[in-house]
Amino acid sequence: MRAIVTGSNGFIGFNLCQKLHREKWEVIGIDDLSSGRRENVIDGFRYEFMKIQEKERMEKLIREFEPDAIFHLAAVPRVSYSVENPFVTAEANVMGTLSILEGVVKAGLVEKTRIVNTSSSSVYGGAEQMPTPESHPCDPKSPYALEKYQAEEWGRLFANLYGLDIVSLRYFNVFGPHAIFGGAYSTVLTAWLYHIYVDPTYEAFLEDDGTQSRDFCFVDNVVQANVLAATRDRGFSGEAFNVAQGDNTTLLECKDMIEELSGRPLHLAQRPPRVGDVRHTLADISAARRELNYNPTTNFLEQLKVMADWYANHYPKA
Numbered sequence: 001m002r003a004i005v006t007g008s009n010g011f012i013g014f015n016l017c018q019k020l021h022r023e024k025w026e027v028i029g030i031d032d033l034s035s036g037r038r039e040n041v042i043d044g045f046r047y048e049f050m051k052i053q054e055k056e057r058m059e060k061l062i063r064e065f066e067p068d069a070i071f072h073l074a075a076v077p078r079v080s081y082s083v084e085n086p087f088v089t090a091e092a093n094v095m096g097t098l099s100i101l102e103g104v105v106k107a108g109l110v111e112k113t114r115i116v117n118t119s120s121s122s123v124y125g126g127a128e129q130m131p132t133p134e135s136h137p138c139d140p141k142s143p144y145a146l147e148k149y150q151a152e153e154w155g156r157l158f159a160n161l162y163g164l165d166i167v168s169l170r171y172f173n174v175f176g177p178h179a180i181f182g183g184a185y186s187t188v189l190t191a192w193l194y195h196i197y198v199d200p201t202y203e204a205f206l207e208d209d210g211t212q213s214r215d216f217c218f219v220d221n222v223v224q225a226n227v228l229a230a231t232r233d234r235g236f237s238g239e240a241f242n243v244a245q246g247d248n249t250t251l252l253e254c255k256d257m258i259e260e261l262s263g264r265p266l267h268l269a270q271r272p273p274r275v276g277d278v279r280h281t282l283a284d285i286s287a288a289r290r291e292l293n294y295n296p297t298t299n300f301l302e303q304l305k306v307m308a309d310w311y312a313n314h315y316p317k318a
Contacts, residue, residue: 002026002065003230006052006100007073008045009036011179012118012171015219016071016226017042023227028065030058030074035184039316052096055103062100063107069230072100073118075148077184082144093147094154101158101166115155115166116229119240121215121281123149123170131284134170134240156238167229167236169222172244172283176219176303177310188251189216189258189307196262197311205269210252212279215244218303221296228292241291244283245298257301261308 003020007013008029013036020027021042029047041047050057052074062070075093076082082089097117104113124132125139140146151168158164179185181194188206195204225243229236259266288294297303 001069001231002067004028004030004061004065004067004070005073006030006071007036007075007118008047009033009038009040010073011176011183011185012174012219012222013071013073014040014178015176016073016223017045019223019227021045028061028067030061032074034076037180037316040178051092053091053099055099058099059103059106062103062109062113066107066109067113070100070104070113070115071118071226071230072097072115075118075184077120077144079122079142079144082142082147086143089143090147093144094150097151098154101154101164104164105158105162110162110164113165114230114235115164116226117151117155117166117168119152119168119170120145120148121170121172121242121244121283123152126278127281130280130282131246132242132282133284134242134287152238152240159236159238164238165235166238168238168240169225169229169243170240170283171222172215172217172242172281174217174219174222176307177314179219179307180316187214189254189304192255192258192266192268193308193311194315196258196264196266197308198315203269204266205271206251206255207271207277208273210255211250212277213248213250213281215246215248215281215283216300217244218297218300220303221245221294224296225288225292225294228294232292239291241288241294242283242285243288243294244285245296245300246283246285247298247300248280248282249300254304257304258308261301261305
């Protein structure tokens with residue numbers, strides 16, 4: 001099997017590439033290294049360090065390589081950055097996605113190449129229904145969330161117009177090894193582990209009272225969902241699926257677990273609630289179970305232990 005992985009050198013992309021390498025896929029990784037790390041490479045894979053919105057170059061790569069799948073993970077994902085720089089993020093997240101869709105069509109590969117597009121739970125905009133199904137109305141609250149929703153809509157449109165085989169995966173709060181503190185998928189988990197294992201001078205903090213909860217999704221489950229979506233026997237026509245663990249954990253519970261794993265107290269500065277933050281996320285993953293045969297592992301403490309070990313023993317030196 002052949003695949004193009006955009007965002008190949010980032011947190012999720014590198015974990016996915018490791019899985020594809022173990023399964024003997026032939027891969028071209030594409031990354032502009034704006035948040036991905038040059039060190040995140042796999043021996044035997046080919047890499048192109050470029051922006052995905054380089055339309056002619058992208059089309060040429062797709063035409064020559066003829067991939068069975070394109071895993072599209074490249075994005076500028078920071079919500080706050082998108083609020084301050086909506087043109088920059090829209091160019092990457094919308095026009096970059098369109099570059100890939102159009103490249104497959106112009107290369108004449110709509111019947112060969114399946115696109116697995118990365119979307120986000122942020123498209124729901126703070127859903128009231130818990131667990132949240134894919135049928136819940138989307139109400140993006142930031143440029144980033146809107147851009148992810150627009151990318152889904154472009155995929156559905158290309159499926160209707162050209163028969164493009166495309167599916168979108170809506171990730172919930174991804175965590176795990178190779179998630180760098182301050183990076184694209186930085187969360188309270190990365191910040192607190194960074195404080196415990198890497199730099200104790202960094203002031204860890206807690207916004208609000210800590211009873212807010214998240215459906216944290218271990219990166220191995222995200223990788224599993226991508227591979228399942230890419231290899232399903234029958235095609236897609238723009239559907240979207242939640243990718244999560246179907247369970248949520250409060251931030252105070254996360255604090256207790258990190259203290260248990262590290263054997264150290266986690267002193268947190270208290271800060272007020274973040275403006276626009278949602279109190280709870282919890283995904284309905286029944287559609288992914290049914291349509292993708294998705295079966296996530298859900299032992300959050302064991303998953304957090306794997307991430308903590310990476311922070312303690314493998315976190316990259318400055």
